[in-house]
Amino acid sequence: MTFPEDFVWGAATASYQIEGATREDGRGQSIWDTFSRTAGKVIAGDTGDTACDHYHRYADDVRLMRSLNLGAYRFSVSWPRVQPSGSGPVNARGLDFYDRLVDELLKADISPYLTLYHWDLPQPLEDLGGWPHRDTAYRFAEYAQAVHDRLGDRVREWTTLNEPWVSAFLGYGSGVHAPGRTDADAAARAAHHLLLGHGLAAGALRAAGARGIMLVINSAPVMTRAQVLDPDAEVSAADATAIELTDALLTRQFLDPVLLGRYPEAAPAARHALDGDLEIISAPIDLVGVNYYNPCVVAAAPDAPADPAWPGLRGVAFHDLPGIPATAMGWPVVPHGLSRLLVRLSRAYPRTGLMVTENGAAFEDHVSGGRVHDEERLAYLREHIGAVADALEQGADVRGYLVWSLLDNFEWAEGYRRRFGIVHVDYATQERTPKDSALWYRDVIAGNRL
Ligand code: IFM
Numbered sequence: 001m002t003f004p005e006d007f008v009w010g011a012a013t014a015s016y017q018i019e020g021a022t023r024e025d026g027r028g029q030s031i032w033d034t035f036s037r038t039a040g041k042v043i044a045g046d047t048g049d050t051a052c053d054h055y056h057r058y059a060d061d062v063r064l065m066r067s068l069n070l071g072a073y074r075f076s077v078s079w080p081r082v083q084p085s086g087s088g089p090v091n092a093r094g095l096d097f098y099d100r101l102v103d104e105l106l107k108a109d110i111s112p113y114l115t116l117y118h119w120d121l122p123q124p125l126e127d128l129g130g131w132p133h134r135d136t137a138y139r140f141a142e143y144a145q146a147v148h149d150r151l152g153d154r155v156r157e158w159t160t161l162n163e164p165w166v167s168a169f170l171g172y173g174s175g176v177h178a179p180g181r182t183d184a185d186a187a188a189r190a191a192h193h194l195l196l197g198h199g200l201a202a203g204a205l206r207a208a209g210a211r212g213i214m215l216v217i218n219s220a221p222v223m224t225r226a227q228v229l230d231p232d233a234e235v236s237a238a239d240a241t242a243i244e245l246t247d248a249l250l251t252r253q254f255l256d257p258v259l260l261g262r263y264p265e266a267a268p269a270a271r272h273a274l275d276g277d278l279e280i281i282s283a284p285i286d287l288v289g290v291n292y293y294n295p296c297v298v299a300a301a302p303d304a305p306a307d308p309a310w311p312g313l314r315g316v317a318f319h320d321l322p323g324i325p326a327t328a329m330g331w332p333v334v335p336h337g338l339s340r341l342l343v344r345l346s347r348a349y350p351r352t353g354l355m356v357t358e359n360g361a362a363f364e365d366h367v368s369g370g371r372v373h374d375e376e377r378l379a380y381l382r383e384h385i386g387a388v389a390d391a392l393e394q395g396a397d398v399r400g401y402l403v404w405s406l407l408d409n410f411e412w413a414e415g416y417r418r419r420f421g422i423v424h425v426d427y428a429t430q431e432r433t434p435k436d437s438a439l440w441y442r443d444v445i446a447g448n449r450l
Contacts, residue, residue, distance in 0.1 A: 002449040003389065003448050003449065006399075007400055007448065008071055008072045009069070009072065009400065009402075010070045010071055010110075010111075010401075010403075011068075011422065012074035012075070012403070012404050012406070013073075013409065014115070014118035014119070014162065015075070015076045015120055016120045017118075017405075018051050018409045019051060020049060020051040020052065020055050022048060023049075024055065025081070025093035026081075026084060026094060027078065027084065027094055028080035028083070028084025028122050028123070030079070030120035030121055031119075031121045031122075031123055031126045031171075032048060032120050032178045033048070034126075035179060041180060041413065042412070042413050042414075043413065043417055046410065047410075051409060051410050052409055062105055062107075062108050064423065064432055065105075066109070067434075068441065068445070069445040070110055070406075070445070071110065071445065072113050073105055073110050074402050075101070075112070076117070076120075076162065077098055077114060077147055079120060079122050079143055080094075080120060080123070081095075082095055082143060082147060085122060085124040085125075086123075086139055087124075090150075095147070095150045098114075098151060099150060102114075102155060111157060112155050112156075113157040113159065113214075114147070114151065114157065114158055114159065115216065116140075116147060116159065116201065117140065117160065117162060119162065119177070121136075126179050130172070131189070131190035132172060132183075132186040132190045132193065133193070134196070137193045137197035137200055138197075138200065140200070141200035144160065145204045145208065157214065158205050158210050158213050158214065159214045159215065160198040160202055160215055161194055161197070162291075164254055165191070165250060165253070165254060166218055167190065169191070172186045173309045173310070174308045174309035176309075176413050184308055187308075188269050188271060189269075192272040192273055193272070195258065195281045198258065199258070199277075199283045202215075202283040206283065206284070211286060212287070213286050215254070215258055215288060215289065216288075216291060217251065217291065219250065220250065220251075220292060220296040220337065221296070221337050221340040222243045222246045222250065222295070223243070223295050223296070223337070223340075224297065225299070225321060228295060228297060228321060228334055228337075236300070239298070241300065242298050242300040245315075245316060248265075248267060249310060249312055250296060251345075252267070253269055255288065255345075257278055257281045259282070259285075259288070259349045260349075261279070261281075262278060266312050286352075287353050288349065289354075289355050289357030289358075290342065290354055291357055291404070292356065293327075293359065293361075294333070294334055295332070295334050295340075297318065299316070299317055301316060304317045321334075327376075327380070328419075329418060333383070335380075335383035335384050336387060336390075338356070338359065338384050342354055342356075342396040343395070343396045345396075346398075353399050354396065355399045355400045356388060356402060357402050359381075359402075360381065360404035360420050361376070363376045365377075365419050365424055367433055371433070372436060373436050374436055374437050375436070378440050381422075381440070381441060385401060385450055386450055389450060403441060405420045406421060406422065406423060407421040408420065408421035408424055408425040421435070422434065422437045422441055423438055
């Protein structure tokens, strides 16, 4: 299987998960600093205080990326490093770090894919109401403009938000992520204001000359158990309704307003839209980033209890998949879910290209004799990259694939116990060891083929 000549290959990370240096050079505090320091929120009390120490080791990390043939590196900017209080004057030393990182990437011939928001909201903005508060959207657009003012001459690819579903519904609905609120209405407000912030930022970036503007969502094909085993399995009318509703809340709640200028009827975020918001939210973008790990498996269940992470969902139960291999996160490994998703998104939104901006797996890894034989991850990546090739063959407009993640890192509420990296990190010494999957990926990139 070969890939288009200009297909982009790379890897992704996020600021709080790898940078460390949470109190250096004027950085302010984010909701994840507060959350991870709150007893009982993160496994083993882990925090991002040191993480992979990438803040100090970025030059070595870029050399490592180069040795793996990466053409693109997707990273996020820490908003509280740039604007410690979330608004007002920028902290030049915070921006200096990203300036150095971008220059280092460009020297190594690696395209920077910059994400403005990967979940680390400045704590002072949360104290003023966070994403459920409309003003946060305006603060986000100002911050986006400040980052563009400094880096817009060198960065070509701009992502506004990473996974707004997670920010809204795990942050303010189920509360398993920062800031840990459990209020379904606040979650729906947050979803709308994240989209508003996206639209305002996309408009500001474009006005400043940016192209390559992207929104990244966590998405999944919604399927029955039977469809996981046989993609062509028949679906009952009740299950079809359950699928449609779940999909409207997970994917269409975010992509319809951005790409079609309207919310699906079922979207609870829609209740918080004011006149004119949808025009702002549907500012043109250039690409949709898709983060895929596993399908969302559902069935109709009239008595299913309400789930705080899913306001608006009624009569649907989520199922696991006994008998299907799973990762250390317990996530089932279903590569054909990725081709199904890409083909479907490309058909539903034919004017916008797609990029797989995250895909990967956590497994138990062990260093032995300087090597990490991570056969399971390697197989996962091989099968999922194969699924991307299948999607391309079926006509999906997929422009690239970025593995999650370059490095083992702080996996949010799971702390450091889950390792997603293709490069192993020894957190005691900060030694990096490319796993077998990284060496295999390096060769896939070199050949542009599987
Ligand atoms: O680690 C996260 C990342 O920050 C966002 N997408 C999913 C990954 C794995 O859980």
